[in-house]
Amino acid sequence: MVREAQETGRRAGSGESFPRQAARTRRFTLGQPRSFTVAKDGSRVAFLRSRGGDDPATCLWVLDLPEGRERLVADPQALGSGEELSQEERARRERARETAEGVVQYAGDPMLDTAVFSLGGGLFAADLSSGEVRTVAARPPVFDPRIDPTGRRASYVSGNALRVADLGPAGRDRILAEEDDPDVSWGMAEFVAAEEMGRLRGHWWAPDGETLAAARVDTNPVLRWHISDPSNPADPPVTVAYPAAGTANADVTLHVLRLDDTRIPVEWDGDAFPYLVTVTWSEAGPLTLLVQSRDQGRWAVLAVDPSTGRSETLWEDRDEAWLDIVHGVPAWTDDGRLVMTGDGEDTRRILVDGVASTPPGLHVDRVVNVGSDIVFTAWEDDPMQLHLWLLSQGGEMRRLTEGAGVHDGAAGGVVVVDVWTSMEHDGVRAEVRGGDGSVFPVQSLAETPVIRPEVSFLRAGPREIRTAVLFPSGGRSEERLPVLLDPYGGPGFQRVTLSRNAYLESQWFADQGFAVVVADGRGTPGRGVAWEKSIHLNIADPVLEDQIEALHRTAERYPQLDLERVAIRGWSFGGELATLAVLRRPDVFHAAVAGAPVTDQRLYDTHYTERYLGHPDERPDVYEENSPITDAPRLERPLLLIHGLADDNVVVANTLRLSRALLEAGRPHQLLLLAGITHMTPKLTEHLLQTQLRFLREALDLERPG
Numbered sequence: 001m002v003r004e005a006q007e008t009g010r011r012a013g014s015g016e017s018f019p020r021q022a023a024r025t026r027r028f029t030l031g032q033p034r035s036f037t038v039a040k041d042g043s044r045v046a047f048l049r050s051r052g053g054d055d056p057a058t059c060l061w062v063l064d065l066p067e068g069r070e071r072l073v074a075d076p077q078a079l080g081s082g083e084e085l086s087q088e089e090r091a092r093r094e095r096a097r098e099t100a101e102g103v104v105q106y107a108g109d110p111m112l113d114t115a116v117f118s119l120g121g122g123l124f125a126a127d128l129s130s131g132e133v134r135t136v137a138a139r140p141p142v143f144d145p146r147i148d149p150t151g152r153r154a155s156y157v158s159g160n161a162l163r164v165a166d167l168g169p170a171g172r173d174r175i176l177a178e179e180d181d182p183d184v185s186w187g188m189a190e191f192v193a194a195e196e197m198g199r200l201r202g203h204w205w206a207p208d209g210e211t212l213a214a215a216r217v218d219t220n221p222v223l224r225w226h227i228s229d230p231s232n233p234a235d236p237p238v239t240v241a242y243p244a245a246g247t248a249n250a251d252v253t254l255h256v257l258r259l260d261d262t263r264i265p266v267e268w269d270g271d272a273f274p275y276l277v278t279v280t281w282s283e284a285g286p287l288t289l290l291v292q293s294r295d296q297g298r299w300a301v302l303a304v305d306p307s308t309g310r311s312e313t314l315w316e317d318r319d320e321a322w323l324d325i326v327h328g329v330p331a332w333t334d335d336g337r338l339v340m341t342g343d344g345e346d347t348r349r350i351l352v353d354g355v356a357s358t359p360p361g362l363h364v365d366r367v368v369n370v371g372s373d374i375v376f377t378a379w380e381d382d383p384m385q386l387h388l389w390l391l392s393q394g395g396e397m398r399r400l401t402e403g404a405g406v407h408d409g410a411a412g413g414v415v416v417v418d419v420w421t422s423m424e425h426d427g428v429r430a431e432v433r434g435g436d437g438s439v440f441p442v443q444s445l446a447e448t449p450v451i452r453p454e455v456s457f458l459r460a461g462p463r464e465i466r467t468a469v470l471f472p473s474g475g476r477s478e479e480r481l482p483v484l485l486d487p488y489g490g491p492g493f494q495r496v497t498l499s500r501n502a503y504l505e506s507q508w509f510a511d512q513g514f515a516v517v518v519a520d521g522r523g524t525p526g527r528g529v530a531w532e533k534s535i536h537l538n539i540a541d542p543v544l545e546d547q548i549e550a551l552h553r554t555a556e557r558y559p560q561l562d563l564e565r566v567a568i569r570g571w572s573f574g575g576e577l578a579t580l581a582v583l584r585r586p587d588v589f590h591a592a593v594a595g596a597p598v599t600d601q602r603l604y605d606t607h608y609t610e611r612y613l614g615h616p617d618e619r620p621d622v623y624e625e626n627s628p629i630t631d632a633p634r635l636e637r638p639l640l641l642i643h644g645l646a647d648d649n650v651v652v653a654n655t656l657r658l659s660r661a662l663l664e665a666g667r668p669h670q671l672l673l674l675a676g677i678t679h680m681t682p683k684l685t686e687h688l689l690q691t692q693l694r695f696l697r698e699a700l701d702l703e704r705p706g
Contacts, residue, residue, distance in 0.1 A: 018451050018508045019686035024054050026099045026682045028501060031055065031445030033430045035105070036419065038369075038412025039112035045410075045417060045432050046112055046128060048103060051075075053447030057102035060115065062128050063432055065415065068440035073126050074117065074133050076102035081120030086141035088157065088188065089118070094648065095194035099682045105144070109151040114167065116154045118142040123156060125167050137171040139163060144188070144201060148209035155187065155203050155212055162187035162203055162214050164259065176212065176257050183220045183241070190217045190250040192243055192607040195649060197277050198327050207283045211306060212257045213266070215276065221248035227648055231675035240648050245602050245609035245623075246616035252276050254289065256306045264309040268302055275607065277325055285332030288314075296322040296611045301330045301340060315340055315354060321536040322611045324348065328367025328376070333393070339370050346528040350374060350391060357391055363528060369411035375400070377408055383526030384457070384466055384498045388418060400433075405498045417442075421499035423455065451511065453503035457496070460519065460553035466496040467550045468518040469558065470503060470510040476558070481515040482565035482700050485551060485581075485589075489521055489543045490573030491532065491612065496520040505689065512693055513702065515561050517554050521546025537619070539612050540626045544580050548588055564590075565700045569692060571595035572650060572679065575642075576628065579658070582639055583631035591699035593692045595642040596650045596679055599629045599658040603651060632661035638699035639669040642688070644677030670695065 022028065031053040037046045045063040050056060060074035083101050085093070098104050108115040108128065115126045121141035126133045138145075138156060145156040147167075155164050161178035165171070177186035187203035194200050202215035219241035228237035243249045254266040254276060266289070273291035277299065281287045287304040289311070301315040315330075315338065317323060326341045326348065333339060333352070340351045345360040350367070358364060358378070365377040365386060374391040380399075388400040388407050401407040405422030414435025421428050426449060430442040453470060460467045471481070486506045488495045495502065495518050506516045520526075522542040523535040535542050547568070555561040568589050570578040575597030582592040598604045601623045602616055610616075616623045624630055639662075643655040652673065662669050672691065674684065681688060696702070 016450060019689040021450055023685040025447050028427060028446050028449060032428050033442045033444055036410040036417040037108055038410050038415050040110040040412050042413030042415035044112050046108055046115060052445050056100050058100045058104050060103045060106055066434055071131055073131050074103055076119055079119060084121060086143055088143045094678055096200060097680060107146045109147050110149055114147060114151045116145040116147045118145055123165060136165050136167060137173050138165045148205040149207050150209035152209055157187045160185035177214060184218045186216055187214045188217060190252055192605055196607040197325055199278055204279050204281050206281055210259055213279055213281060213287055214255055214257050216253045216255055218251040222250050223247050227646060229676055243606045245604055245606055249606055266304050266309045268311045273300060280331060282332055284334050284336055288330050290330055299323050314338060317342055321533040326366055331370035333370055334372045339374060343529045346530050348529060375411040379526040384496055423498045423500050427501055449504055451507050453500055453507040455503050458557060460550040465546050465550045466520045467554055468496050469554055470506050470516040472511050478560055480562045481560055482702060483561050484509050484514040484516045485547055485568040486516050486518050487547055487570055487577060488574045489577045491523045494520055494524050494526060517551055519547055519550035537613060537622050540580055543577055567591040567696050567700060569593040579628040582637040583628055583634050586637050591638040591696060593640045596647060598650055599654045601627050603654050629658050629661050633665035635662055635667040640695045642672045644674040646676050647679045649679040
């Protein structure tokens with residue numbers, strides 16, 4: 001049975017294994033269209049896509065409307081720029097989980113006449129009408145360029161300085177803000193903003209293109225950690241400012257910078273609201289900030305007078321647990337109404353001028369675009385599906401997408417871009433929909449995987465835990481199969497969705513002779529506010545309980561699951577969950593693979609950890625109870641720990657401290673350290689999958705096929 005399943009793991013004539021193909025294609029992301037932007041008048045759509053499924057060099061493309069003509073605008077190979085990255089760009093890509101190369105980010109003016117981007121440390125401007133691309137005089141390395149709304153200038157960061165370059169013939173480039181202190185930067189996002197808040201930028205243009213709002217980030221108060229590469233002992237360690245739970249954050253302030261060198265500090269109560277969550281500045285409303293308290297139970301929307309820097313509170317909200325950040329808000333409708341979100345009736349709802357404008361039961365995920373209407377993504381009655389919705393200026397609601405699956409996209413004017421994944425097709429499908437009903441597909445050049453997941457879904461137990469089950473390809477039999485749980489299981493991310501590519505690795509493990517179970521327990525998105533916040537002050541027990549519940553209910557449905565041979569694997573939070581599983585419930589779990597786990601909650605960052613567990617000085621017992629390292633003496637099952645030595649997100653100290661505690665307790669385990677590898681491992685996919693498989697076979701005493 002296993003040998004037959006392995007043969008079906010290779011499509012006829014392909015001759016390539018799934019692990020190798022997954023590594024070569026960066027998990028099938030290369031060649032997919034992404035990063036769509038729609039012109040304000042709906043005249044064109046810009047997007048990124050590489051030339052093929054194994055080509056990492058991402059290009060900038062345009063789709064012209066209404067004719068639906070697709071054009072290549074910027075090809076990094078034709079532009080002849082290399083891939084040398086500054087330290088700031090490497091960090092941004094790590095925070096954004098960016099695995100491609102080339103033009104991986106761009107910024108256009110509202111009408112998409114011009115776009116700017118950085119490539120090989122230089123600054124480029126693309127005329128999106130003619131397709132002409134030219135180099136702009138700028139100080140390298142150029143980081144995070146942003147075009148002003150009038151299309152005349154681009155702001156960018158070089159080193160720690162915020163600079164402005166003219167895009168016209170004069171080509172003037174100058175410093176707008178800089179300090180001598182190397183620990184103070186202008187125009188960049190600090191670590192927790194980029195990693196946890198989803199704010200990857202630190203400077204914003206005024207609508208008239210004459211003024212910027214810029215973040216000043218002072219990391220002097222922040223702990224310094226040192227990340228070294230033991231495989232190259234001659235290289236000095238990299239020093240990073242890491243705000244570990246309970247320690248000082250960076251001091252972040254906002255300033256209005258005029259091109260005449262006038263500098264005006266923005267005033268708000270930084271002691272009450274130290275987190276600058278987001279900034280927006282549009283023609284429809286004032287300079288607007290969302291600021292948040294350190295415990296994340298309170299936030300305020302502020303309107304700023306750019307001439308004085310004084311701020312006025314427009315909206316405040318509180319929550320006993322935490323307030324969840326929704327991307328795309330605050331924003332302003334074209335007629336000047338404030339768009340925000342709030343939690344009520346177990347639903348995260350859109351508020352327009354403080355009035356709940358979406359119905360209970362429709363859980364808002366993010367706001368895609370705000371103009372005369374509001375386009376957003378939301379879950380309705382099925383958390384495995386995400387759809388695009390429209391809230392009209394008059395208050396009418398309608399769903400914009402129909403096919404079962406996960407929909408996301410972009411919008412502008414009357415044009416909507418639908419980017420869709422489904423169980424019915426591989427990868428993503430993207431199409432541009434005009435206001436006249438026209439539909440233009442945007443081709444995906446991603447490769448077709450050599451395996452096709454065969455997934456069964458169920459709702460496990462009284463909590464109806466969404467669960468996916470995979471068996472070896474070719475159909476289920478009555479043969480007893482070892483079980484592999486393959487979760488993430490934590491807040492902010494779903495594994496059980498109607499998206500075929502989400503189960504590729506799970507299917508590969510199934511084809512090696514496992515029954516694979518994937519479950520989304522408490523804390524995961526899509527099930528309402530109470531479900532998400534049920535893990536407050538306890539991110540260990542509820543999520544582990546739900547994995548066990550899903551396992552046992554699945555075994556009731558499928559008796560071929562062998563509950564005497566159960567393993568679990570996971571990465572990041574999933575790795576933490578896998579560690580907890582074998583330490584705390586060895587009666588259920590017989591082996592675990594834990595990749596990049598947090599084992600000591602004090603070693604993770606302020607914004608994430610304190611959101612769920614509170615401040616460690618106030619709740620030390622909570623931190624102890626939620627840290628797997630305290631359970632090290634209880635290990636009695638095989639455990640493989642994997643960690644990248646260059647990981648600056650979940651630092652390797654987490655795994656090393658657990659390993660030391662295990663050794664001190666006399667508990668044998670296996671440890672795999674990855675030299676030069678960060679929290680992302682796309683290039684090692686093939687070898688990591690094979691390594692995990694070998695470990696699981698040995699740990700569960702499985703007969704090697706063949």
